[in-house]
Amino acid sequence: MTEVRRVSSGAPWEEIFGYSRAVALPNGLVLVSGCTSTADGRIAEGTPYEQTVIAFGVAVAALEELGLGREHVVRTRMYLTHARDVDDVGRAHKELFDDVRPAASMIIVSGLVDPSQVVEVEVEAFRGAPES
Numbered sequence: 001m002t003e004v005r006r007v008s009s010g011a012p013w014e015e016i017f018g019y020s021r022a023v024a025l026p027n028g029l030v031l032v033s034g035c036t037s038t039a040d041g042r043i044a045e046g047t048p049y050e051q052t053v054i055a056f057g058v059a060v061a062a063l064e065e066l067g068l069g070r071e072h073v074v075r076t077r078m079y080l081t082h083a084r085d086v087d088d089v090g091r092a093h094k095e096l097f098d099d100v101r102p103a104a105s106m107i108i109v110s111g112l113v114d115p116s117q118v119v120e121v122e123v124e125a126f127r128g129a130p131e132s
Contacts (some may be wrong), residue, residue, distance in 0.1 A: 002026050003026060004023060004024065004025055004026065005023070005024040005066060006020035006022070006023050006024075007020060007021055007022045007024075007062055007065045007066060008020060008021050009021040009058060009061065009062055010041065011038055011041065012041055013113075019033055020033065021033055021035075021058075021062045022062035022063065022065070022066060024066045024127070028126050028127040028128050029124065029125075029126055029127075030063060030066055030068060030072070030124065030125040030126070030127060031122075031124055032059045032062050032063065032122060032123040032124070032125070033122065034079070034120045034121065034122050035055045035056070035058040035059045035062075035120065035121050035122070035123075036051070036054075036055050036058075036112065036113075036114070036117045036119070036120045036121075037050070037051035037052075037054040037055050037117055037119070038054075038058070038117075039054060039057075039058065043114055043116060043117060045116050045117075047088060048080070048082075048085035048088040048089055048118050048119055049088040049089070049091060049092050051117060051118055051119045052078070052088070052089045052092035052093065052119050052121065053092050053095075053096075055119060055120060055121045056076075056092065056093070056096050056121055056123070059121055059122075059123040060096075060123075063123070063125050066127075067127075068125050068127060070096060070097065070100060071100055072125040072126060072127060073097060073100055073102045073123055073124070073125045074102050074103065074124055074125060074126045075102050075103045075104070075123070075124040076093065076097065076102050076103075076104045076105070076121060076122065076123055076124075077104070077105045077106075077107065077121065077122040077123075078093065078104070078105070078106045078107070078119060078120075078121050079107050079108075079109045079112070079119065079120045079121070079122075080106065080107070080108055080109070080118060080119050081108070081109060081110070081111055081112060081117075081118045081119070082108070082118060083108050085118055085119065086106060089106065089119055090106065102124075
């Protein structure tokens with residue numbers, strides 16, 4: 001790959017705010033924007049665990065569109081609005097990435113764009129070094 005590739009998930013904010021769901025760089029790095037429990041343009045409320053599963057599902061779907069899977073994930077970031085949700089969010093992360101073991105951060109923030117959402121996730125993946 002010699003050019004930057006961008007994919008969209010169709011979320012309304014991508015067009016409104018001018019960003020891509022994921023960007024694949026020529027060096028093999030793939031960056032996935034913050035994902036929440038928004039599916040098909042609708043916010044799916046639910047427990048912190050359920051929101052995390054949906055959010056990571058959005059991120060993995062973006063990776064799959066670029067030909068990668070969860071096994072390519074090298075870093076995750078989880079933004080939570082409440083420290084009390086650490087165990088639920090961590091459990092969802094472990095279920096998806098236990099055998100992958102990416103570098104991970106869990107950060108408590110004061111809020112997200114929609115107050116019904118309690119978690120947002122970011123993912124970075126690596127396709128592998130380009131062949132020369």
